[in-house]
Amino acid sequence: MDVNKNINNLYVKFKLFYPVFIGSIFSIALITVVLVSKSKQEIYNLSEKNMRLEVNTIRYMFERERELKLEKVKTNLKVAHELFFRNPISFSDKEIQLEAINQHTLETSILTIPAMMRNNNLVYKSTEFQEETYQLFGGTITIFQKTDIGYLRISTNVLNTAGHAAVGTFIPNNSPVAKAMMKGEIFEGRAYVVNDWYITSYEPFYHHDTLAGMLYVGDKEKDLEKLRNILQKLKIGQNGYIFVVDQKGEVIIDAPDINQSVAHEEWFNDMIGDTSGTGHLFKSSNQGEYLLTYARYDEFGLIIAAIIPTRELTYDPIKNLIITAVYFALLISILFILMVLLTTTRRVHKLLNAIRLSNIKLRSAKDALRQSEYNFRTLFNNSSDEMLVSDMQGNIIEMNEMACETLEYTREELLKMNILDLKPAKFGQKFLENRNQLVRSGSLIFDSEYITKTGNLIPVEINSRLLDFNQQKVVLSISRNLKMRNELERKVLSAVIQTEERERERFSKDMHDGLGPMLSTVKLYVGELADAHTSEEEKASYIKQVNEIIDEAVSSTREISNNLMPRVIHEYGVVKAIQAFCNKINLTNRIKIDFNSIGVDQTMDKNIQLILFRVISELINNTIKHAKATLISINIEANEGKIKVEFNDNGIGFNTEKIMSDKKIGIGLKSIISRIKSINGRCQFSSEEGQGFKIIIEI
Known part of the structure; x- marks a missing residue:
């Protein structure tokens, strides 16, 4: 009977808790599905943000490359100008007939032009000037002669598609370059040269106040081998990579699965029509689903894109999430069985008492934790150094009061910012390198700069450390303002240098006032020795005096020669x-x-x-x-x-x-x-x- 009673009680308890058990399992499954979906989207958003940062960094690199080339071309034109006009130009009675090719339309025309001479040497097809300038700064240089139909290349090291000097090609009068020459202006920037785009600088030149031609210096717009070497070293995760296509869909710098035209791809059409650089998911027949982020660089006519398999992004996190959910469901099942078997009224009361006792202890623990947090916050905010806490992407998630005061931002403003927002643009690439090194070593000390809200630059020494905070990896950066220390060091060293230079100036003066009169006296004695009326006895005396003065001058020179002022x-x-x-x-x-x-x-x-x-x-x-x-x-x-x-x-x-x-x-x-x-x-x-x-x- 007791056995049957226990079985019946167990059955009743099971029926009582059965709906709770089913509800718990269903809730866990539903929460798991929602979390998986949400986690996927968050992973995609975070990865897209990181990839966009990589792509924009490459785009900034392209922009800097273009700026450097333009500055180089400007400088090279000045050098070429000086070399070219060292020798006068003239035109002889001799005429040259040739077939001229329009570099834009490839139409041909028969031209007869007077022979241009430079230092009495024929300029047409001459390479002497190009060889001279190429040894100085490289690049391409061309001498153009003005004609009725445009500006004709008569001497150049620009090559045509056949690999020969493009002499005989001309820039038509309707081109922006020709129009600038007619106004007497220098043309600088992007221009089409024979069969490719160059960063160029054109300068008109005159003969007897008449526009006679123009001088050109340029460099190819894109150094693809250099860019390819840089980009192929970059990796996005384990299997992600960066590639570059032009606006026709032709692959300029390829990647493992993208090595031919992509003009037929749907995502390419999206990139052409969009300038926001938004990430896209697309399917590949070989590897499945990918995440793509891109940025357009219209100055070169390129699209820079980063791509990574979505499986690499989501597989491990989703797997861990599902495993955790399964473990949790098993735990709920075990607890449910124990509740069915062991729960009684008396034990429920004991459980409630235990819960009340636990609540008291928990309240005490919370009070202690609250006091600990207060103590930490007091120390954190009263530090004399700026402290910033950021996630692995550089987003600021915490700071102390000194950081707000120094950077001149409110706490709310800083929480909406990224570490890169506080740094000059030149530290963008260095930020990525420092983060990678920080992940490897756990801590890093380096010098950097911050930009305040009012635009002031503050030199700082940053001590960064990788920490676990709120269940995520964060970076604690403690910054020490170096401005006062640098200023003090500068003043001390400047004072030392100024003292040193004053001492050298004193030595210089001593040399002038001491050695100079000695040499003047020697000169007088030598003059007397040359006089025919000077007796042999007097000459011997003069020679003795000269030797003594020279010895004294040599000694004086040794003392002060090493301390002369520049x-x-x-x-x-x-x-x-x-x-x-x-x-x-x-x-x-x-x-x-x-x-x-x-x-x-x-x-x-x-x-x-x-x-x-x-x-x-x-x-x-x-x-x-x-x-x-x-x-x-x-x-x-x-x-x-x-x-x-x-x-x-x-x-x-x-x-x-x-x-x-x-x-x-x-x-x-x-x-x-x-x-x-x-x-x-x-x-x-x-x-x-x-x-x-x-x-x-x-x-």
């Missing part, structure tokens, strides 16, 4: 000083130095000029002593109160990390960095063994 800086400015130094080096024929300057004013602060001279002299000496280089290139440009110096050599290069970390070597390079920091400047250098050395200095 006076050429004070008299002519840093450009002339560097040019004179380079000319002396070039005379040795051991190495060639190409030096160029743009916009550098002699009235620049003397301290800055002196440090620039010392730094560039040190770089040249280091290259000569260590690099085994044959060519040095130095460019100085001043623009809107900023100075930029680029120094390159083609030497053997070195391991930069080893040099900077070793205390026994690299003293010269570290000294250069200290000098530049003393005038509130910044250095960025790069070198690899066998790849030469490059340093960029910005002041």
Whole structure:
């Protein structure tokens, strides 16, 4: 009877809890389906955002490439202008008849033109000028002669489709280039040259005040091999990649599954009609479903796209979510069975009492946690350093009061921003590199800059660390404002340098006032020795006096020769000083130095000029002593109160990390960095063994 009673009680309890059990399982299944769907979309959105960041970074790289090429072409035209007009041009009575080809329509015309002469040499089909300029800066250069139908190429290193110089082709009068020449203007920008697009600069030239032709310098718009090498090194996840197509659908830089025309693809038509760069899902017959994000770069007529299999994005997260749901369902089932078997009234009361006791303990734990959070928040907000917490994509999720105060944003404004919104554009690529290194090492210390709400630049030292926060990986960045420290270092070093230069100036004056009179006295004695009326006894006395004065002069020279001031800086400015130094080096024929300057004013602060001279002299000496280089290139440009110096050599290069970390070597390079920091400047250098050395200095 007891057994039957227990069985009946069990049956009743089972019937009582059965609906609860079924409801629980159904709810778990429904929640799992919803979470899977929502998680997929969130993963897609997050991945799309990351991919768009990668694509935009590549687009910014293309933009910078175009800007650099345009600046190079402008500079090259100035050099070509100087070389071209060193020799006069003229026109002889001799006429040249040829078949001219319109480079746009390919229509031909028979032309008869007077022979253009340069320094009494025929320009037509001559390559002397192109060879001279190509050795200086490379690229393409053309001499055009004005005709009734347009501007005819009579001397060029631009090649046609057959691989020959495109002499005989002409730019028609209705082209933008020709119209600019008619106005006497320089044309700069994108232009179609024979059979390809170039970044160009055209300049008209005259003969007896009559427009006679134009001078052209250009460089190919796209260096596909260089771009392909860069993009093929980039990976999106494990199996994602970046590819580039033109606006006709032809693949310019291919990827594993995209290596031919995509003009027939539906997603390509979406890209052509859309400029927002929105991500798209599309199906491939080989690999299934992909996520695609893109950005158009109309200046080159290209579309840059990033693609990744959706399975790679969702497989592991969805798998883990489903496994968790299954485990949870099993746990619910086990708990349900235990409830059916063990639940009684007395045990329910005990359970309730236990719950009340648990609630008391939980309340105490919450109070302790609340106090702990308060203590942490107090320490967090009272830190003298700026603290920012961001997710792995750089979105700001927490900050302290000092960060708000320094960056001049409210807490609400910062929570809507990304770390990249607070940095200058030049740190975009560096941000991605730092994040990748942070994932590998867990912590990272580096120098950077922040832009405040009012546009002020703040140099900072950032100590970043990877943490678990609210069940996600986040980055805690503690920033220390370096402005005051840099200013103090700059003042100290500047004072040391100024003291050093005053001492050298004193030595220079001593040499002038001490050595000069000695040499003048020697000259007088020598003049007396040449006098025929001077007796032999007097000559012997004069010779003795001359020897004594020369000994004294030699001794004085030894004492002060090593401390002479670079006076050429004070008299002519840093450009002339560097040019004179380079000319002396070039005379040795051991190495060639190409030096160029743009916009550098002699009235620049003397301290800055002196440090620039010392730094560039040190770089040249280091290259000569260590690099085994044959060519040095130095460019100085001043623009809107900023100075930029680029120094390159083609030497053997070195391991930069080893040099900077070793205390026994690299003293010269570290000294250069200290000098530049003393005038509130910044250095960025790069070198690899066998790849030469490059340093960029910005002041």
